[in-house]
Structures are given as C-alpha cells and as structure tokens.
Amino acid sequence: MSKARIFDSSQFFQTTDGEPIRSVVTESPDAVVVAWYINPNQKIPPHLHPNGQDTWTIISGKGEYYLDKTGNTQPIAAGDVVIAHTGSVHGVFNNGNEPLVFISVVSPATAGYQLVDIEGTNS
Secondary structure: OOOOOOOOHHHOOOOOOOOOOOEEEEEOOOOEEEEEEEOOOOEEEEEEOOOOEEEEEEEEOEEEEEOOOOOOEEEEEOOOEEEEOOOOOEEEEOOOOOOEEEEEEEEOOOOOOEEOOOOOOOO
C-alpha cells in the first residue's frame, strides 16, 4: 500500500494498439485506483464487480457506456462521473475520434471481476 496521497495521473496513462492497459495508480484494502486510456475503437468489455462498486471520472473523450447485459448503452463524455453499483454491468466502447481518458476507483479492492456476455453477441 502506498503512503502517497497525491498522484500525477498523467504518469499512469498508457496507450496501446491492442486491448487497453489497466494502470494501477494506488491500491489498498479499501480501493484500487486505476488510470485508463482507451483509443478510438477500443473497448473495456462489459463486466461487473460482484462485491463492490466502480466509479469513473471521465477526464477527456467520449464513449458508449454499457448499462446491462442486453447491450443497452448511454453516451458518456468528459466531465461525467459514472457509477456502477455492486453487481451492475458496465464497460465502454470509445466511439469518438480521440482517446477516452478516465480514472476508475473500485471499492473495496476485493470487489472481484466477472466478464459479461451481451445477449445475442459474442462480445
């Protein structure tokens, strides 16, 4: 566990041509703070945290945020705070022309992770 309390988030954003990279900023038993940099046409697949909440603060860009396992989405953009309560399906597809950049806080750190198949697709 880091004793630091202030972090320069720009030091954690990583771009890639493949799947987006999950860059852990800091971790404690209470929460995991992650920096995400999602290029256009990349996605974080639909998933859920069975034992905790995932809160995103969108810094720049936009995307289509998954709301459920039927494939419903809602637009998100810079300035939004997006909350996936315990067990809520979420993920995002960057449908914009610039990177989607955000900070995620998963709480508690033991929230778990389960991929979710969107009904009628092989996502």
